[in-house]
Amino acid sequence: MINSGIGGDTAVGALERLERDVFSHKGVSVMIGDEVVALFDAYVTVDKHQAVIKLLEVCLNHEQTLTDKEKCWAIWNISDRFAMLRKAHQLLLNHKRFEKQLLNMEPKYLHWIVSDGTQKLTLIVGGYEKYWNNLYKYACENCPKINENAIIRFESHRASVPIPMAVEYKADKNHAMFSLENLKSTLKELKGSSNELFYELTYYTQIFACYNFFKENFKPFLDPANESFKKLLPYLNTDNHAAYADGKHHLLGSWDQLNQPRSPYNQATCAIHNYIIQLINAKEFKLALQCYDKIKIFDLNYGRYFDSKIEFAKKSV
Numbered sequence: 001m002i003n004s005g006i007g008g009d010t011a012v013g014a015l016e017r018l019e020r021d022v023f024s025h026k027g028v029s030v031m032i033g034d035e036v037v038a039l040f041d042a043y044v045t046v047d048k049h050q051a052v053i054k055l056l057e058v059c060l061n062h063e064q065t066l067t068d069k070e071k072c073w074a075i076w077n078i079s080d081r082f083a084m085l086r087k088a089h090q091l092l093l094n095h096k097r098f099e100k101q102l103l104n105m106e107p108k109y110l111h112w113i114v115s116d117g118t119q120k121l122t123l124i125v126g127g128y129e130k131y132w133n134n135l136y137k138y139a140c141e142n143c144p145k146i147n148e149n150a151i152i153r154f155e156s157h158r159a160s161v162p163i164p165m166a167v168e169y170k171a172d173k174n175h176a177m178f179s180l181e182n183l184k185s186t187l188k189e190l191k192g193s194s195n196e197l198f199y200e201l202t203y204y205t206q207i208f209a210c211y212n213f214f215k216e217n218f219k220p221f222l223d224p225a226n227e228s229f230k231k232l233l234p235y236l237n238t239d240n241h242a243a244y245a246d247g248k249h250h251l252l253g254s255w256d257q258l259n260q261p262r263s264p265y266n267q268a269t270c271a272i273h274n275y276i277i278q279l280i281n282a283k284e285f286k287l288a289l290q291c292y293d294k295i296k297i298f299d300l301n302y303g304r305y306f307d308s309k310i311e312f313a314k315k316s317v
Contacts, residue, residue, distance in 0.1 A: 032059065032070045037251060040077075044252060049081040068105050069255050072112055075101060076253040083119040088126020091119065099135065108149050110139035111156035115258055120159050125169050133175050136160050140182060150190055151259045157183035158202060163209035164281040166305070176210055183207075194245060197235070198267035201228035201275055209278040218282060229275055229291060235268035236298045242266070273302050277309055285313040 036059065043051045056074040063071055075098045082091035098113050114120070114136045123132045139156065143149065160179035162171035187203045190196060204225035211218035243266045244250055250257035262270070272295060279288035292310055 032066065032073070040251075047084075049085050052081045053078050068101070069109075071101055072098065072105075072109065073251065073254045076112065076116075079119050080116060080253060083116070083122040086122055086125070088122050088128060091122055092126070092128050092131065095119075095123070095131075095135070107142050108144055108146060109255070110143040111149060111152050112255065112258065114139055115152050115156045115159060117159040121165060121167060121169065124171065125167055129171065133160075133172065136175075136179070140178075145189070149259060150186065150193075151195075151261070152255075154183065154186045154190060154199060154202075155258065157186055158206055161206045161210050162213050163206060163278060164213050171213070173214055176214070180207055180210060193261070195261050195267055197228065197232045198262060198271050201225065201232055201271040204228055205271070205275045205278050208282065212278070212282040222284065222287065225275065226287065226291075229272060232268045232271055233294060235264040236272075236295065236300075238263070238265045240265060269300060273300075273306060277306065280309045280313045283316070285316045288313050289317065 036055070039055060040052065043055065056078050059066065059074050060071065066074070075094060079091050079094045079098060082088075082094060095113065102109055102113055114132065120132050123129070136156065143153070145153065157179055160175070161183060162169075162176050183203055183206060187199050190199050193199070204221055208218040208221035208225055211221065240247065240263055242248075242263050244257075245261040245263050247263070250260050272291070276288050276291050279285075279291065289310075292313075
């Protein structure tokens with residue numbers, strides 16, 4: 001599959017050939033097979049958002065070839081691309097299609113539609129907070145709490161908690177407290193799982209960040225968050241840098257991927273990144289830089305946004 005290196009001439013030629021193979025069949029090849037998956041992964045790798053939307057709409061135009069979970073995967077990813085493009089109205093319309101699809105499926109899938117924070121943020125900034133909150137409440141009230149969907153329920157609760165972001169927005173405080181209680185409950189449910197340390201630091205990050213968002217006293221949560229950070233640090237020494245515990249590739253936005261346990265390394269890199277960012281947002285610059293000093297030796301490539309936040313913290317101490 002084409003997962004990386006799309007920038008080279010040979011890779012570009014391979015991508016063009018793959019596009020011809022998929023689109024020239026006029027629907028025959030739009031089943032979610034190897035060619036479509038490879039093309040999807042290639043587009044995602046280089047952030048070709050509109051191309052992803054086009055590809056998945058072609059698949060959905062031949063929905064008789066798709067399973068219910070494949071339809072949801074396609075619709076989820078269309079919403080994800082609209083979210084990254086900050087096209088709130090198109091995202092709303094697509095999410096309503098997602099809602100209709102899910103209501104014809106088993107209720108265990110209901111948190112799928114509210115599992116992503118970027119999608120939530122785009123809807124809220126676009127003026128659709130009430131719609132998102134209602135979807136989330138419906139999922140909480142009607143989705144069975146079973147082991148199969150425990151991870152996606154945790155991610156849904158995490159996404160629903162408002163925290164400071166690069167984009168300013170307002171959020172309903174009562175809904176935020178409801179989401180935090182659900183996050184805490186699911187954390188207890190997942191205690192003893194292979195990803196327990198990730199869930200723990202994520203929970204403490206979300207709670208102090210949420211209190212900061214509403215200008216409440218978040219100080220009592222800093223010590224337990226830092227203890228969780230220290231417990232996760234050794235995971236950065238693991239040799240296996242795969243995203244998931246089983247070492248396999250899982251299709252972005254699929255039910256399988258959104259319910260997949262993370263590898264120890266992925267647990268640490270993801271949770272620690274979010275933790276340090278929210279420490280800086282809370283103006284806990286000294287603590288953020290102390291944590292950063294502990295991870296510098298691992299040469300983590302967190303990207304320009306993270307680097308800019310670290311530079312801001314250094315200037316603000």
